[in-house]
Amino acid sequence: MTQLALVIDLNVCVGCHACVTSCKQWNTSGTAGALVDLNPYAADPNGTFFNRVQTFEVGEYPNTQTVHFPKSCLHCEDPPCVPVCPTGASYKRAEDGIVLVDYDKCIGCKYCSWSCPYGAREFDEERKVMTKCTLCVDRVTDTKLPEPERKPACVLACPANARLFGDVHDPESVVSKAIAERGGYQLMPEWGTRPANHYLPRRKTEIRIHPEDLERVDNPLKLDGKHPDLAGRGAGREDFAT
Amino acid sequence: MQPAFSVIFLTTLAGAAQGLFLALYGTEISGLGALPAPDSQHFISTASLVALVLTGLGLLASFFHLGHPERAWRTATMWRTSWLSREVIALPVFMLGLFLYGAAHWFGLGNTKLIGAVTVVLCLALFVAMAMVYASVRFLQEWASPLTLVNYLLLGCASGLTLATLLAAGMGMWALVTPYAVAAAVLTLLAWVTRTASLVRNARLKPKSTLQSAIGIKHPRIVQKAQGFMGGSFNTREFFHGRSAQLLRSVKWAFLLLVFPLPLLSLAIGVNMASTSLLVLAFVLQYLGLLAERWFFFAQANHPQNLYYQTIS
Numbered sequence: 001m002t003q004l005a006l007v008i009d010l011n012v013c014v015g016c017h018a019c020v021t022s023c024k025q026w027n028t029s030g031t032a033g034a035l036v037d038l039n040p041y042a043a044d045p046n047g048t049f050f051n052r053v054q055t056f057e058v059g060e061y062p063n064t065q066t067v068h069f070p071k072s073c074l075h076c077e078d079p080p081c082v083p084v085c086p087t088g089a090s091y092k093r094a095e096d097g098i099v100l101v102d103y104d105k106c107i108g109c110k111y112c113s114w115s116c117p118y119g120a121r122e123f124d125e126e127r128k129v130m131t132k133c134t135l136c137v138d139r140v141t142d143t144k145l146p147e148p149e150r151k152p153a154c155v156l157a158c159p160a161n162a163r164l165f166g167d168v169h170d171p172e173s174v175v176s177k178a179i180a181e182r183g184g185y186q187l188m189p190e191w192g193t194r195p196a197n198h199y200l201p202r203r204k205t206e207i208r209i210h211p212e213d214l215e216r217v218d219n220p221l222k223l224d225g226k227h228p229d230l231a232g233r234g235a236g237r238e239d240f241a242t
Numbered sequence: 243m244q245p246a247f248s249v250i251f252l253t254t255l256a257g258a259a260q261g262l263f264l265a266l267y268g269t270e271i272s273g274l275g276a277l278p279a280p281d282s283q284h285f286i287s288t289a290s291l292v293a294l295v296l297t298g299l300g301l302l303a304s305f306f307h308l309g310h311p312e313r314a315w316r317t318a319t320m321w322r323t324s325w326l327s328r329e330v331i332a333l334p335v336f337m338l339g340l341f342l343y344g345a346a347h348w349f350g351l352g353n354t355k356l357i358g359a360v361t362v363v364l365c366l367a368l369f370v371a372m373a374m375v376y377a378s379v380r381f382l383q384e385w386a387s388p389l390t391l392v393n394y395l396l397l398g399c400a401s402g403l404t405l406a407t408l409l410a411a412g413m414g415m416w417a418l419v420t421p422y423a424v425a426a427a428v429l430t431l432l433a434w435v436t437r438t439a440s441l442v443r444n445a446r447l448k449p450k451s452t453l454q455s456a457i458g459i460k461h462p463r464i465v466q467k468a469q470g471f472m473g474g475s476f477n478t479r480e481f482f483h484g485r486s487a488q489l490l491r492s493v494k495w496a497f498l499l500l501v502f503p504l505p506l507l508s509l510a511i512g513v514n515m516a517s518t519s520l521l522v523l524a525f526v527l528q529y530l531g532l533l534a535e536r537w538f539f540f541a542q543a544n545h546p547q548n549l550y551y552q553t554i555s
Contacts, residue, residue, distance in 0.1 A: 020470070045473035052470035054550060056453075058461045066467070069457050071550060080381070083323035086330060087316035105316055108309020111326050113480060114243070117381045117451060119547025122476040128309025185458045188546065190450050191381065199458055 003077060003097035004135055005168045005196035006155065007175040007184055008070050011203045013162040015053055015068030022157035023051040023072070023133075030138055032103060036126040048122045050133040051154055065202065070163070072154070073120040073133035074187060074195030075099050081112040081121065090130070097169075097196060098137050103129045117191050140165075168196055243382070244480050245540035248307035253372060254401070254532045255300035256333065257394060259293040260365045261402015261429075262409075263340055265422060266290060267358040274421055281415065283347050286354075289409050290344025293402075297337050304333075325378050329371040336364040369395045376539075383447050384543040389440040396433035397501070397532060403429055404505055404528050407513070408521040416516070423513045423521075427506055430528075434502040437535070441494070444542060451546040466553040477551050483541035493538045500531025 027050055028035045038046040051072040058065045075092075079099050082090050089105035090112045092098070101112075101121075106129040113121040113130060121132045136152035139145065149156065155163045166175035175198070178184060184198035266286050268274070277285070305311040317330040339361030346354045373394035376385040403426035410418035453464045483490070505528040512520030 017470075046479070047471065047473060047475055049471070049475065054466065054470045055468040056457060056459070057465045057467050058459055058463070060463055067457065067459060071470075083320075084326065084378075086318075086320050086324045086327035087313070088320050089316075105313070106310065107313045107316060109307060109317075109326065110309075110480065111324075111375075113476070114379050114545070115381065117546040119477045119481065119545075119550055123309070123480065187458055188451050188455050190455055191546075201458070 001097070001169055002095065002167050003075075003169045003196050004140065004166070005075055005097070005175060005198065006072070006135070006152070007164040007166075007168075007178050007198045007200060009160075009162040009164070009178075009182075009200040010067055010069065011162075011200060012160045013053070013068045013070060014160050015055055015066075016159065017053050018157040018159055019070055019154035019163060020049060020051050020053055022153040024049055026136060026139070026153035027134070032131075032134075032138075033127060035131065036124050038125055046125075048124055048131060050122070050131070067202070070154075071118070071120075072197070073099060073135075074118060074193075074197040075133075075135060077194040077196055078192065080115045080117070080191070080193055084115045085112050093137075096137075096141075096167075098135045099132070100134055100137065101130050101132055103127065103131075106130050117188055117193070118195075168198070243540045243543045243545060244483055245537045246307055248303045248305070250533055250536040250540070251303035252300040252307075253394065254529065254536055255296045255303065256368065256372065257398025257532070258401040258405055258529065259296035259300070259340075260336070260369060261399040262289060262293045262296070262405050263343070263361065263365055263402070264399060265403050265406040265425065266293075267343075267362055268425075269418065270358060271355060274418065277415065277417065283350060285410070285413055285415050285418075287344045287348035288413065289406065290340055290347065292405070292409060294337060294340045294344060297333070297340065301333055301337070325371055325374040329368070329375050332364065332368040332371045336361065336368045339364045369398060381546055382543040383450065384444045385539075387440065387443060389436060389443060392436045393433065393440055396429055396436055397535065400426060400429035400433045400501075401525070401528050401532055404509065404521075404525045407509065408518070408525045411512075411516075411518045411521050419516075419521075420513055423509050427509060430502055430506055437501070438498075449544065449546070451549060453549050456546070456549040466550075468555045469551050469553060472554055477547060481545040481548055481551075485541065490538065490541055493534050493541070497531045497534035497538055500527050501535055502531075504528075505531070 024035060035048040051070060054069045054071060056067045056069055058067055075098055079092055082092050082099065086109065087105050087107055089102045091100060091102065093100060108128040108130065110123055110130065113123065121130050124131045139152060140150050142150060151165045155165045164175050164178055166173040168175050168179065170176060178200060179198050182200045184200050186195045186198060266289050270286060305314065308314060317327050320327040321331055343354065343357045343361050346357050370391065373391040377387060377390040380386045403422055407419055407422040407426050410422055454460055505524040508520050508524035508527060512524055
């Protein structure tokens with residue numbers, strides 16, 4: 001069974017918010033209607049976003065890391081928001097595992113949002129329905145789009161390629177390999193929601209220098225063993241001059 | 243959580259109505275007060291009407307919680323999985339039982355004990371469904387406890403019996419006033435114990451989620467530097483009460499006084515002096531206290547999503 005999901009690489013996310021704005025742009029101009037902003041240009045503005053980038057500081061100065069942390073609906077495999085919905089408006093698609101809200105059935109009771117520990121759902125105060133990340137279901141399933149563009153808007157926008165998209169149930173997919181090779185993890189595992197979205201942890205950046213990088217093993221000047229090393233100089237230093 | 247007044251009114255009004263109905267049915271099957279038939283018919287049907295009106299007001303209040311009240315009929319569809327759906331079914335069905343019970347008494351149709359027994363089952367089902375709406379949200383650890391159900395049941399019964407005492411006095415059924423008042427006092431004392439137990443439990447709760455599990459980084463010191471936006475959002479509106487800790491403490495002490503000792507005192511003096519106005523005071527104090535109690539119930543619940551919304555920038 002397919003389970004589409006995002007894998008977010010915290011090692012390369014630079015916190016530029018391009019995914020946030022492209023998400024807002026795509027979803028606000030989509031067929032489902034605009035994502036409402038209350039008082040956008042007045043005091044106390046309020047907005048609906050399906051995706052946020054938050055910033056955390058880990059550690060204590062001077063040993064700190066700034067972690068930019070994009071957060072959207074995790075499309076849980078056992079979504080707690082779905083069974084609590086009294087109308088069945090909140091559902092998980094069987095064919096690709098995307099968790100969606102049927103805006104025509106939603107009564108706006110907000111009960112699903114109480115049942116999401118991640119705060120992934122945002123109530124639309126104008127349409128009076130619950131809204132959430134759709135994983136750009138209208139893009140990823142649109143066969144009229146060229147194949148490379150059938151990805152969520154946030155994935156296409158990311159300049160650092162920190163967002164991977166694919167089927168986490170397919171062991172050969174890019175996302176499954178990234179999770180397996182780089183220790184991809186889920187958020188708040190203590191609730192047993194089994195989020196489909198995974199995060200890739202920070203990596204230590206290391207520079208590896210092999211002896212071959214410093215000294216050519218096939219230096220023609222040394223082939224006959226007669227070319228002397230200069231006194232006081234380490235082996236191979238003159239190679240750079242030749 | 244941000245307290246939702248529509249739900250506060252729904253749960254307190256329906257709770258009192260359910261308690262009142264249970265008192266009426268108890269009176270009927272125990273033959274309490276040994277009232278002549280016309281008197282008991284009149285009293286039970288009038289009090290049933292009061293319970294029906296209160297439940298109806300609660301139902302009306304609940305509609306204000308919905309973004310699309312015109313679609314409310316859809317809520318009856320997911321009863322297999324959703325406690326909210328079960329509550330939405332149980333409430334009107336209980337109202338129907340209440341109506342039939344009152345009507346059977348008013349018109350002297352008979353079968354009142356049978357109708358009453360069925361309505362008792364519906365009434366208890368409504369208590370369970372209404373409390374489970376909250377107790378089943380496992381992410382709100384303050385709510386996810388059997389004490390939530392016990393408190394809804396006992397507080398509803400206590401306020402319902404206080405109301406029954408008042409109605410009996412108001413309609414001159416003095417034979418019923420003392421037993422009702424005693425029952426109200428017992429239920430109020432029991433609820434005092436269980437509500438205090440839940441306060442003690444909640445004060446010792448250890449949050450299951452931490453900032454570490456929220457972002458998946460295992461370091462003892464993590465500080466949020468930005469939540470990603472400067473303005474507000476649903477996440478900052480719905481899950482924070484936005485009041486000071488001091489106000490919360492004041493509301494807690496207010497409800498601890500208003501729901502328990504003050505109505506008990508009022509009841510005791512009211513019954514002894516045969517003063518209906520003191521019984522009115524007892525119910526009004528207790529009801530206001532219950533509004534504060536429910537407000538505090540919401541405000542105290544701390545949602546794990548708040549971990550993501552600690553610092554604006």
